[in-house]
Amino acid sequence: MTGGGLEHDRSVREAYARDASGLRRVPEAVARPTNAVEVAEIVRRAAGARMCVTAAGAQTSTTGASISDRGILLSTRAMARVLDLDERARTVRVEPGVLLGDLQRALAPHGLFFAPDPTSDQECTVGGAVACNASGPRTLRYGPTRAHVRALTVVTADGATVEVRRPLVEKNTAGLAPVQDPVDWFVGSEGTLGIVVAAELSLLERPARETGLAIPLPDEQRALAFIVAARESPTMRPRCLEYFDAESFAIARGDAGAPSWGPKAGAMVYTEETTDGGEPPLDAWLALAEAFGANAADVRVFDGGAAIREARRL
Structure with missing residues (x-):
């Protein structure tokens, strides 16, 4: 599989061959999409060519989850826009490449913050935090990333783009209830079920x-x-x-x-x-x-x- 925004230059592939685990795996190609449409096209073409796709953010993972020596390494770092902030609802919609530290600084003037605080919060991306269900010291009170994700836009393995959203009211009466909210299928799945291209996050008011x-x-x-x-x-x-x-x-x-x-x-x-x-x-x-x-x-x-x-x- 060639063309279509894929980079095969050795120096580019080497630049994405390591994460914080210390492991080294040089991918066959690197893709650096700038929007969700490009992600969907890359995944669709990869599916047709029977090539695997490994999603990567800032590659702060200590498990080797964001590197691979097979297929395409798809970096979402160029997708780093804050798409919408609703101060009244206390939600923000962002692309996956937004750094957590940058997000916190953008929210501070509005008296809001995103609760999860992994130790790599100045380096890791929102997409990475969602992918591994990141947590930090303050998880004791606030819970992990999962508890603060309202909705996700995801590109699945066939290149389809789907949106999953938590209901406003959860079922708690008689009758059969869903085993798990669809949002939770993707949070913590390390990109194995799909690539997050946008996330709507719940925010909290900053304490005085x-x-x-x-x-x-x-x-x-x-x-x-x-x-x-x-x-x-x-x-x-x-x-x-x-x-x-x-x-x-x-x-x-x-x-x-x-x-x-x-x-x-x-x-x-x-x-x-x-x-x-x-x-x-x-x-x-x-x-x-x-x-x-x-x-x-x-x-x-x-x-x-x-x-x-x-x-x-x-």
Whole structure:
């Protein structure tokens, strides 16, 4: 299969031969469509030629899912437009090549955000997040990408373009119910059932205040017990709870330039709280931490989005 926007130059194919897994697979051809019509045409022709198609976004996958040494590597990076933003409905429709970080920056002036926060959020694409059902630290509160996808436009293996949408009201009465929403067939399917060419996403209002806490604790057992207690607390509502063992905490100390931070701690827990107004429940967090052996003087507080972003680089 030649022509039709396919690139066979070795240097181009080499440029798409690796992802974050460290694996290397050089595809037979590369396609870089700029719109859904081109995607459908490429897939249709590939089906006729009995060639496989592997979809790729920013290739931040650590599993080798976005590389192949057979058939066509179809990159959606050139499809990076925000198609529509409905502030009232709190939804946005985007092409798959939009970077998550760029999407968040576009939403910020409107007081909105997309909840999923994979660690590669400044590098990965919306299409990739949908394909692997990406999650991140804040999945504890918000859930994975699946929970925030309202509708998808997908090109299937025969080149047909279909739209699947969640119902406004889910069936919850007597009678047979569908096993799964059609949107969920594609979210997390890694492009095996079709290539996402547009996604309608649900958004949330940005909280008025965000606060992060890094809490050194004496040892692993008390750190894990602290996490369980925090989740069960009626006072606190953590949106993430991340555990650092002794070795990880030592690395964080070094990155923070604070080798003496929590000198007697054998573990650390990082958490975040949000409020729509008023003060976060810091006293409750400190009291709980002390109940599990923490030294309140070692607890670090990160107030505001910029401080939290800096904390998450540790």
